[in-house]
Amino acid sequence: MRIKRETDYAIRCVVHLVRRPGEVASIEEISKGILVPKKFLAKILQKLAGAGIVKSHRGAKGGFELARDPALINFLDIMEAIQPVEMNICAMDDRLCSLSNACAVHPVWVEVREEVRAILAIRNFARFRAGP
Amino acid sequence: MRIKRETDYAIRCVVHLVRRPGEVASIEEISKGILVPKKFLAKILQKLAGAGIVKSHRGAKGGFELARDPALINFLDIMEAIQPVEMNICAMDDRLCSLSNACAVHPVWVEVREEVRAILAIRNFARFRAGP
DNA sequence: ATAATCAAGATTAAATTAGTCCTGTTTTGT
């Protein structure tokens, strides 16, 4: 069970922005900084913007900046923007498995999913701030 | 991020065996009991046998039985037999990402992976035993 | 012997992931 490259890229991208507080960075600049293909990164930034994690500025001199303090953005936020933590299909929506109403395993996956989400939620981006 | 159907099937399979202690169950019988295609289940049982979770008996009247007490088999054991918990590529093997030696995110994934593994490891199959 | 049953490799089909391409819109600066 592994995360997508896209999710890794999204986190690298947010870390990059955390280290340039107050600046508006273009896709071109971020792409070079974190070694992610420009067009692919553009799609990722659209998702991060849709989730309210970054703010976009269109037009010349446009680009992206963090939408809020790094301490208020965590790994779960990124996952939910790119690939929600589902674990098992029934843990997201018990209608996705016809056995769920009688299944003894189902509640275990619901618990596990919540605990994994909690593990990701306690890791915020304050730790990646540039040193003083 | 979700588990494979195969992993869900493997767990259903082990739960089925937990509920028939001391019996040797054929692929045919398990397949009908847990609603998983027979040939696909056969492959899964091979992996579970390879991991020492079940014991196989070949030939007529052959089949499978649990290799040890349900309390000594947990969700992590099943995952490792079917789809190891990797989280990010670098959390398994830092040589899989050329950035790992200088990456501030890398150690976070190593921690997260360990914590997710712990969550799965504390859930054993004793809870699925047939009632008295 | 033979029927039942597992073993194991090859193959296939569907789905997902990873990434590109193209056309359009917005904004800055001359």
Added chain:
DNA sequence: ACAAAACAGGACTAATTTAATCTTGATTAT
């Protein structure tokens, strides 16, 4: 006004993974 610099968003493609089947062979109880 207009050109250049940027993001927006949908369509498209290629590679990989997942889900499953097919085929042939080995083992064992009766």
